[in-house]
Every structure is written in C-alpha cells, then in structure tokens.
Amino acid sequence: MTGQALRGLRTTSWAFGVGALALVWIFPLLWAVATSFRPPGSLGSQIASLWVHHPSLANFREAWGEAPFVRLYYNTAVVVLGILAAQLVTITLAAYAFARIEFPGRDLLFRLFLLQLMVAPSSLILPNFVTIRTLGLLNTRLGIMIPYFASAFGTFLLRQAFRGVPRDLEDAAAIDGCGTLQTLWHVFLPLARPTLIAFSIVSIVYHYNEFLWPLIITDTDRARTVTVGLASFTQSAESAAQWNLIAAGTVIVILPLLVLFILFQRRFVESFMYSGLKG
Amino acid sequence: MITRGARSVLLAMAMLLIAMAGAGGAVAQGVVSLRYYYPVGASGPLNALMTAMVTDFNGSHAGIRVEPVFAGNYVETMAKAMTAVMGGTPPDVAVLDTPELYSLLDRDAIIPLDELIAKNGGKAWLDDFYGALLLNAQSGGHVYSIPWQRSTPIFYYNRDLFRKAGLDPSRAPKDWTELAQYAEKLTMRDSSGQVTQWGVEAPVADTSPWVFQGFLIEAGANFFDTTSGKWVKFNSPEALGALQFILDLQNKYKVHPPGPTSKAFWDQVPQDFIQQKAAMIYSTTGNMTFIRTNAKFDWNAGFMPAGKRYGAPTGGGSFYIFNKIPQDHVQAAWTFITWMTNPAQAARWSIGTGYVPIRKTELSTPAFATHLQQAPQALTATLQLRVAGEQMTIHDVDQIGTMLVTAIQAAQSGRLTTPAALDRAQRDATALLSKY
C-alpha cells in the first residue's frame, strides 16, 4: 500500500474511532433536542428514539413562558463576567505581590491564601448567607458574586506565570519610567495571557454551573441565574418528569453558548494555545 | 464660588439621598409587601398558574403586594425558608411540606392561626376543609397551617391490560391479596425471561417514605405519635407485615421490579405506566394530568388496595405564616391565604394542577363540576380522603424519614433482613427523638 493510502486508511480509522466516541458523547444532547421538538402528549413508546414524526415548537413556547430566559441569561452573564473581572483585578495585584515584592510575612500570607485553594464559599453557605444578609445584598447579583471576588487558585496560577517573567523586561520598563501598575499592564499581563485565559475558562465554567448558592441567595428573577431558572422544570417533587418541557428548557439554555462556542472555537482554543500552559 | 471641598460634600449628600430613596423601593406608602415562598411540586404549568393567581390577588387587593418566590422543590423551599429564618430574615408566608410542623415549631418559626381563624368564621370556616387534611395542621390544641396543594397516593391501573389479562376492568383490586393475584396475571416476560411488563410498581421509598406510609396505615400500624410527634414505632408486627408485603411483591411473587426503590424511581413510575411497562402503579394524584395527557390507553384510578383497611397518607404543602414579622404583615398574609383558599380559587388551583380539592364547597363550584365531567377520576383522591391517615408528622421528620427510607432500601437490596432493617430505623429514630 502506498504511504499516502496508508495515511488515508489511518485517518479514516481515526475518524471512525473518535467519531464513535463523539457520537456517544453527543447522544444525550441529540435526544434532548429530538424530545424538545416532539409534540406534547406524545411520550409514547418511541420516547428514546431520535426521530421526530411531527416536529412542533409547542414545547419551546411553553418553556419560554415558564422562565424569563433572557433576564436569567443577562443575570448569569453579569454574575459570571463580573466575578471574572473582579477576580482578574484581585489576583493580578496579589500574584504580583507574591511574585515580585519583598515584605515581611510573605510566605505566611501565601500559605494563608492557599487555604482557600479548595474551599469554595459554597461549602460555607450558612455563614456566608448571614454575611450577605448583613451587607444587605440578598437577592442581588452582587450578593451572588461578592464571595468569589478573591481567588487563591487564580493568585497561585498567576504567581507562577509572573515568576517566569524575565527580570530584564521589568528593568527595561522601569528604566522607561513605568511605575508598578504600568509594568504590570504592559509587561506582566501580556506575557501571562495563556494563564489568564486558562483561569478565565475555569472561573466562567464554574460559576455558570453553580446552583445551590444562587438559589439560596436570590428570591426573584431580578437576580436569578439560568441554573435556578432551569430548576423550575427539573425539580418535580410531586409529578412525573415532563421530558418535552425539560428538554426544551435545556435546549434553550445551551443553544446560545453552543453557538458561541462553535463560532469562536478556533480563536478561543488557539488563543490560549500560543505558548501553552507553562508552569 | 463653591469650593472643591464643598462640591464634594454636596455631591456625597445628593448621592446619599438618592441611595436612600432607591433603597425605599418601589412600594408606595401604605402598601404591605409580602414575601411568599412556594415550591413547584409538579413541573411545568404550575409556576405560571401560581404567578397568575398571585397577580390576580395583587390586582384586587390595593394595600397588599405579594411577591411570589419560586424556591425549588419541597426540600429546597424548606431549606431556603429555614436559612432565612435562621439568618434573621424570615419570609412572611410560605407553602411548605405539611409535616414540617415540628421542625418549624422547634425553631419558633411559625405562629398559631387560631385567632385569625376565629375572626374569619371560626370552626365553621375551618370545618369546610377536609378533616383528613387538617390532621397534621394541629399540635397542642392550636392550628398552625391551612391546607393548600395537597395530595394522596392513588392507584392507577391500565384497563386495556386488564382486559388482555382476562381481569375485570371495571374496578381496581380491592386488597393486598387481590393485588398480588392481579399482578401475577399482569406481569409479562419475554422469551429470555426478561420482564417486559410489570404487574405493579410502588415507589415506596424515594426521598421520603410517603407511599410506604400508605401501606403502614393499611396494615393498621400505629407508627408515630399523632399528638406531639415525639415517638415512632417502625418495628411493630404490622409495620413488619407491610414491609414484608412489599418485599414479597418483589421477591416472592416477582411482580414488582426488584431491588431498592429510590429517587429516580419516583419519576420513572408514571413514565412506566404510560409506556405500558407497568400495569398498575401507586403514584400521587398530582400526576393525574400528566397521565391523562400522555396515556394512550384506557385507564382508571382507584383507592390504594386495602390491607386490613383502606388507607392513604395525605401529602403536599400547606400555608404557614412566619413568626417575628410585623403585625400588618400577619394580617395581610392571612388575607392572602383566605383568598387563595376560597372555593373559587382553590378550585382553580385544583383543576389546573391535579392536587386534591381542599374544601367541601369547592366541589360544588361550577368550574369544578365541569371539570369532573371531563375528568371523573379527579374525585378519587377526594373520596379516599375519608379513609386517609395522617402523614408522619414528628420532630426531625426529615431525618427520621430518611432513616426509614434507608431501612426500606436496605431490606429491598437484601443487605438487611426486614426485622433488622426496621429495628435499625427504630433504634436510630428513638435515639434522635430522645431529646424531646
């Protein structure tokens, strides 16, 4: 077999192998999409099939009316991006301090930071609820966000990245008359871009998925996030699961993100592939 | 010429004033604003209906504004309410799972409603509510809750499958013996011996032992302290008999899926019914609309087949008014509750959701009469109320409920024998209750 043919065969088997696994991965979504188009009252024996005989938009109409998705999405965007923005500020300052500034107690403080590495504020719901209430931030987006403004994880990551910045560049910037903040902005942050992107992904995915904390903190859709909105579909305490409705609600929630991801996938993945994730 | 300093001060004062005005909120003078937590007990249209009803109330009551707060399912709503209470900001009124009575009393979270009831017609008004629903609304001679979205488990059966099996489709099996007999005829297996159709499915233990309590009541078991919620008796001979019957259905007659029943099973059972994978099921009356919409076969609903007697636990949520809220809030909350539970509104809720009618005069509203013509089974649960028993309402009800659930599951999985499982539940529960 020629080299080319052999490569072609290998590529084909790769495509099939990975494709089969991808199909398994995507199967639940395919089913959800199919079910969301199935007309209400048709949860018959073909409930597991991917084929829809008489597609209908009725479920979407009903699901759309069930929860104010646009508002919830807006809130989620504000919460997730707001947390990220605040985190980027706090971790940049803290990481620089740990990486480049000498001050007494530095190591001790760093170890203190690490305490939070694995402890999310949501493990401490009750005390944090009381604090949020005392601050008068119940049922606000800020109330959901504020416990997360500091991030030991982000500080740790960024400190690693900052430590890898060549001193020469720092010195050059200083010679040029840059103060600390300017050096941070012009030298450190650009070089730490892959780390920042990696951290941003982690932060966004984590906070976007959070359910229990926003549920406890918020009362109304004024500040609620998409996860809590979905709950009104999925949390059926006394009745059977309305699969059509749940599926439609889920599709509504994931669709914008999926579209965004598909469109920007290349740029997004490649942008933090640049110098990769160095230590 | 305003100095820079003075300008800053003026600016600060202006901002403070604006902030304070903003903090006052959009509520006009003299309007009482109530926070009302409610669970979605059934998915989908419930939320919309509740919001519509609250909007109607707000529209017709100028001095009150109820803010409906969807709070998840019963567990989550209770968690949210208790968190708020313990954090010092209780809601004003909430629909909570009725048996949470003692958990709320222990936290001084709720107020007795006797005075409010007295001013609203007293015993005569209260008597219009079905007695069974009020059983666990009371303690120590006081009434603490008003029934709202209540239910009982009922027995759904597939008449087409009955006919196919040569059984009389006009009625459900009347007792446990008949249930086992019918189920044996209704359990179908394929050539390889795998079951394609189960005779009966009963989600006796998911996150709460609700359906199991029906069996306990029917077995004649006196399994908890109905006066003050301080003791339980899970290992009486009657209780053992009830659990053993379930296990027999699974292991001896093999007409019920084997193994533990758990949270997922609760959702699965009505699905199995409409898929015709189960010929007879126990499920809440709250599922009736779902079954009616999706079952493409002839079906009916009846009482849970009797043990020594007919019986079923009541279930669902009731209205509670919270403690430590201003007096005008209490009054407004009571106005809200009495409006929601008036026959017309209660009928509206019951028709739209499938929850049991909560008061006798509801049945005679024109809306309900029409509804009954289209959905005669809607009356089954109401009729069963006559033989219904009180749902287990005790201190630490959630924790003890979980103990009973894990005991049932342990017996079902074979990890413990029936007596050992119930003994363990009894031991653990008694230890927990010893402090009361």
Next chain:
Amino acid sequence: MARSEATLPAAVGPSIRLRTAGQRRRRAVQGYLFLLPSLAFLAVFTYYPILTSAELSLYRATATVRAHAFIGLGNYAAVAADPVFHQVLHNSAEFLLGTVPVTVALSLALALALNRTHLLVAPFRTAFFYPALLPLIGAAAIWLFVYTPGYGLMDVYLRNLVGNGANWLQDPMWALPAIMLVTVWKNAGYYMLFYLAGLQTISAELYEAARIEGAGAWHTFRSITFPLLGPTTLFVLVIASINAFQSVDQIWIMSAGGPDNTTNVLLFYIYQMAFMFFDLGKAAALTVFLLAVLMGIAALSFRLLERRIHYEV
C-alpha cells in the same frame, strides 16, 4: 512599552535593587496594599465562615432552638460513631479515585487524538466539550432519562451489547458508578482543552528528532509528550480534585444520596445535615473535617507543583 529581548541593550544588569530602608518599606507597604483586596474578601467569605463553623461545631445546634448548648467535641464524637459517616467517607474516596484519574486520562487521550489538522477536529472538539456548557442541573435531568430502566437511552441502545441493564440508579452496586459516569462525561472535554493547549507548547522539532531516531508512538509519548505535559497534568488534577469534592448537584438531582446512602458523599452529607436535617452543629463539624481534608490535598498539590516548577526552570 514592552520590548522584545532582541532590542534590549546588553548592558542592562540585574533587577534594580532597593537601596534605602525607606524604599524597602514603601515597597513592602505596596505589597500589603496589593494583597488587601484579596485578603479582604478572603477574610470575610472564607476565613470568617471557617472560624464560625469551627465554633458552631462545638455546640449542639439542631432544629430545636432550646437545645442550643456547648458540647465541646460532642459533635465530632457523634460523627465518628455514625455509620453513615463511614459510608460517606468510603463513597467520597471511591468517587475521587474513580473520577479524577479516569477523567484526566480520558481528557489526555482525547487531546492527543484531536491534536491534528482535519476538518472533523472542530466538530469533534465541540462534541466533547459541550457538556461543560450544560448546567449540571440540566445535564442531570437528561441523564435521569438515560438511566431509566427498560426504555431509557442506556438500556435501549446498549441492549444489543450488554443485554438487559441493571437498574442503574437504584442498584446499590451501580448507583455511584452511574453518577461518576455523568461526572466524567461532563468534564473530560473540558480538561481536554487544557491538554490541547499544553500539547501546543511541545515543539515539533522534538517529535521530528524522535521520529528520525525511529521512536515508536508509545515511546514518544512516554519520554517526550507526557513529561512535558507535567504542569498541565498537575493543573488538571487540581481542578479535577476540586470538582470531585465540590460538585454534588448531580447527586442532589439524581439520587439524593441513595439508595441506602450508597451515593452519599461528604459535601452532600453536609448539605443534607444542614439543609434537610437542620443539625447545624454536626454539619459544622463535618465542614471542619472536609476543610481539613481539602487543605491537606491543597498543601500536597502545592508542594508538588512547586517542585515541578523548579524542575522546569
């Protein structure tokens, strides 16, 4: 302002030293100021709650207000004697060891498989990553259907392969693995992205050299790829471990800790204790225990990561 190294005058020496004590002090103050925002939030929302939890753990604080009393280590004793707690520990360990290595290994394999140019790579990447975009509460609801016996997706489509499946979420043997599978499904594509990034850092020349020397695929992986992915692997391990301890939404939705406590893990047990049983003292004791475990893992991974860095540099 930033200049590339190529244009720097060669005469620039080491970092500017702070000569005077005054300068050093000002610099130190700057350090504290930079830390202040983070410390403020950490203090209010992490340290203070930890302290109040620790304090509360010494009290009997149950649903009954009247019972509130100082009981020292009583809650800890109760927890230690609680058979459910032992089950919870066992389940948590099983969950951690079952999901973390599997997901990380799988994500690495996926990254290796998708580290090439082909039209199908982009859609494949989407197929594996999208579960991360699905809120856990939505995903769990769908998986409830997947696991439904008889006509659920798992049984219907795998019947040809495995015959009649078990009652996945209700069989004490299969319930936890079933939930672990959902976790793996959700996270593998997410960690895969980090590995894809990491793979980009390995210069093609190294692979060329290996190829020229006749190294096989496995050998190349073992001696080049995997070692150079060290930092990425540790990063992913840390995130995966955090996830293993902190994402309990799927348990909340799918099994509520059952059947018979076989899917009850530490954080879920804490939620159960605090929000369903309202035994706040015991919940606080369990929280303190969880914190101790987490901090131990954090300390361990920190040490490993530090050592890794020195190795790299």
